[in-house]
Amino acid sequence: MAAYSPGVSWRDRRNHGLNDRVLLAVIDALCPHEEPFDFDATSDVLGELKSFLPFLPGALRLGLPAGLALLEFSGLLLPQPRGSGRQRFTRADRDSRRRTLEAWLHGGGIREAMVAGLKALSLLCFYQHPSAQASLGIDWQARADKLTLERARLLAAVASQ
Amino acid sequence: MSTGVSEQNLLPPEYSLAYPNVESGLDLAPRLSSPRVYHADAVVVGSGAGGAPVAARLRDAGLDVLLLEEGGLYRTADFVTDPLESARRMYRDAGTSLILGQPPITFAEGRCVGGSTVINGGMSWRTPGRVLQHWDRKLGLDGCDEKSMQGWFEQAERILTPETQHPETIGKPLALFADAARRKGWDPVDNQRNMHRCMGLNNCAFGCPTGAKRSMLVTEIPRALAAGAKLVTNARVDRVLKHRRRVAGVAGSFVDLHGRRQGRFEVRARLVVLAAGARNPPGLLLRSRLRGPMTGRGLHVHPNAKVVGLFDQPLDSWVGTHQAHQVHRFMDEGILMAAAGVPPGILAAGIPGLGEEHGRLMARYNHMLTAGCLVEDSGQGRVRLGPDRRPLMTFKLSSRDLEVLHRGVRLLAEGVFEAGAERVLLPFADLPLLESADELEKIDQRPRSPQGLELMTVHIMGSCRMAVEERHGPCDPWGRVRGIEGLAVADASVIPSPVGLNPMQSIVALALRNCERWIEGFKRQGGNGAVHPS
Structure with a gap:
């Protein structure tokens, strides 16, 4: 199984710093890839997720790079879940990365908080992606436009009576 | 449906609301070489459920009012249905705030003109009778019984105009x-x-583009501005200024969307009202060395x-x-x-x-x-200053x-x-x-x-509670901070115990109740006249 989603090329990988490469690998592991979500949104999700990072409370913002570095090298430094080899996170296959993230997610402490936060942000960005919304049959903006006009008509009718 | 009205550019009336007397700190900041100084009778810090009605009432009473808001002004026409964009614009920390503890509790609050009233679900309930009875009889807070509060709830409802869903x-x-x-x-x-005539879009948490939600953005804020109050946006208050035992104003920074400082300001005012949500007033008091034994303690979170x-x-x-x-x-x-x-x-x-x-x-x-x-909840939380001097919340179930x-x-x-x-x-x-x-x-x-329990909240309260004695709360029974004249709190911080349901109307009613006292006090002390901060 590929370590990255098909849309992220080796060139992209070389061009990303360590934080981005770990985040890409995290997003790729957290998000689904099968029908009806069989589209590539990993880079888009990374872009959206990174736009949230400057807003994080100070301690989280400063601690995240260290947390991502620990995640990257945890395969070499820490005992791993069954079935995961001793390798860097970004070089592990998707299933191994998921096992690592699951272990962190239920491990308590700061590691749990970091992966829970990354899960929340990644999945928020993924399921609000236009392709995911289309897969779910959702068009919130069109409904907003329709209901705004309907309310305007309703109030205008009341006012004209 | 034909209304006989031209449908060209037909929009709900909230789209044409006027917002006069608004200044953006971001527009000002590049032109400043020294802190911008404002003078007012009263400065209100925060424009949500507590701050907006207080600003309008103070203006009604003839005071020169300056309303400060850390976030930006987003009008009804600016609202979008994309939660990501909305969170970045209108939520504190873009919605990534946490209350630390076991388990950590995710928390969201507004940071925009109108505060959390712009991004909440709009639930508008009176404080339950048994809770008011507790405040009155057990906590000894005069004027908080159901009968005394009736008129304040009626006034709050004239602002909020609660309706049921079609x-x-x-x-x-x-x-x-x-x-x-x-x-x-x-x-x-x-x-x-x-x-008012909700169409059921369910975009409440990201601003209502249909204009149906009666948030402070479309009610008390335009009313206060039309009456002559002034609003400065992107203005974060960092500390309260004082002179001896009297408040003298506030000092702060103009900040961008990410909270980065772009310039500084000071406001000289005889009355300072903190109304920035239950996490921020205790932080401001602590940073301003106005610490009481209960400042920041007693936080409740409605998990x-x-x-x-x-x-x-x-x-x-x-x-x-x-x-x-x-x-x-x-x-x-x-x-x-x-x-x-x-x-x-x-x-x-x-x-x-x-x-x-x-x-x-x-x-x-x-x-x-x-x-x-x-x-x-019956657990107790606390707001203290974190390593970055910003308020940090903890809570233990x-x-x-x-x-x-x-x-x-x-x-x-x-x-x-x-x-x-x-x-x-x-x-x-x-x-x-x-x-x-x-x-x-x-x-x-x-x-x-508590391990493995997933919790969130949008209601926090009680971090600067009203109490009869200082050992139970830093504010007196009328929301005035003890030990310093002219400083008051008008948000969920003052709520003496958890209300057990959505607190918006409780915040509005208590703010209106307490504001009347502050106006009396202000006038009794001779009104205008600057106090120079020491």
């Missing part, structure tokens, strides 16, 4: 839950929300847990309003329940599993019914809270199965799914551990 706009999941609650004898009540029912039939879960009914039947036990419409991105964080496992569940989003319970949360989750799961769910997802990492109603007992059998 049945055609409710949506299938919420209707199913209400029917199930009726069958179980829980007597669900129609939700009171501050709205919320949710369950998600998975149905065989499609429910079109994205269609319909945010919340249409509440179950008040168990409020004496500290449990308030409601079904709610939740967008997929927001819901996703609480769905178990990763990757394909998660995707298979989320693919059934339109077959989901989400219901939540709010717990009137009490054993009673854990018991009540489990009871609430059990009731929710019962209700959702009664509504016809095939399976129910739970907020427990170690018990994520019930395959049938026969498994409900597993909730009762779960150890009452």
Whole structure:
């Protein structure tokens, strides 16, 4: 199984710093890839997720790079879940990365908080992606436009009576 | 429908509201070589449920009022349906705030003109009688009994204009839950929300583009501005200025969307009202060396847990309003329940599993019914200053809270199965799914551990509470900070104990009640005249 989603090329990988490469690998592991979500949104999700990072409370913002570095090298430094080899996170296959993230997610402490936060942000960005919304049959903006006009008509009718 | 009105550019009236007397700190900052200095009789810090009505009342009373807001001004026409964009613009920390503890609790509050009233669900309920009785009889807060508060609630309702939802706009999941609650004898009540002709879009949490929500953005703020109050946006207050034992104003920074400082300002005023949500006034007091023994202590958070029912039939879960009914039947036990419409991105964080496992569940989003319970907590939290000198919140669930949360989750799961769910997802990492109603007992059998419990909240309160004695709260029974003249608090910080339901109307009513006293005091002391900060 590929370590990255098909849309992220080796060139992209070389061009990303360590934080981005770990985040890409995290997003790729957290998000689904099968029908009806069989589209590539990993880079888009990374872009959206990174736009949230400057807003994080100070301690989280400063601690995240260290947390991502620990995640990257945890395969070499820490005992791993069954079935995961001793390798860097970004070089592990998707299933191994998921096992690592699951272990962190239920491990308590700061590691749990970091992966829970990354899960929340990644999945928020993924399921609000236009392709995911289309897969779910959702068009919130069109409904907003329709209901705004309907309310305007309703109030205008009341006012004209 | 033909109205006889031209439909060209037809928009709801909220689109044409005027916002005069507004200055953006971001526009000013590049031109400043020294701090900008404002003079006013009163400065109100925060423009939400407490700050906006107070600013309007102070202006009505003839005071020269300056309203400061850390966020930007987003008008009805600016609202979008993209939660990501909305969170970045209008939420503090873009919605990533946490209350630290076991478990950590996710927390969201507004940071925009109108504050959290712009991004809340609009639930508008009077403080329950038993809570008012507790404040009056047990805590000795005169003027907080039901009879005395009646007039303040009526005034709050004239601002909030609560309505119930039109049945055609409710949506299938919420209707199913209400029917199930009726069958179980829980007597669900129609939700009171501050709205006018809500169309059921369910964009409440990201600003209402239909204009239906009666947030402070479309009520008290334009009213105060039209009457002559001044509003400065992107202005974060860093500390309170004082001279001896009297307040002299505030000092702060103009900040961009990320909170980065772009320039400085000072406001000289004889009356300073802090109304920036229950996390911020204690932080400001602590940073300003105005610490009392209870400043920041006594934080309550109304922890919320949710369950998600998975149905065989499609429910079109994205269609319909945010919340249409509440179950008040168990409020004496500290449990308030409601079904709610939740967008997929927001819901996703609480769905178990990763990757394909998660995707298979989320693919059934339109077959989901989400219901939540709010717990009137008895644990105690605290706001203190973090390493970056910003307010940091902590909260520890009490054993009673854990018991009540489990009871609430059990009731929710019962209700959702009664509504016809095939399976129910739970907020427990170690018990994520019930395959049938026969498994409900597993909730009762779960150890009452906070570990693996997924909680969130949008209600925090009590961090600068009103109390008769200083050892119980830093504010006196009229919201005035002890030990310094001319400084008051007008947000959820002053609420003396958790209210057990949505606190917006409690905040408005208490702010109006207390504001009258501040106006009397201001006039008694001779009104205008600058105080120079030491």
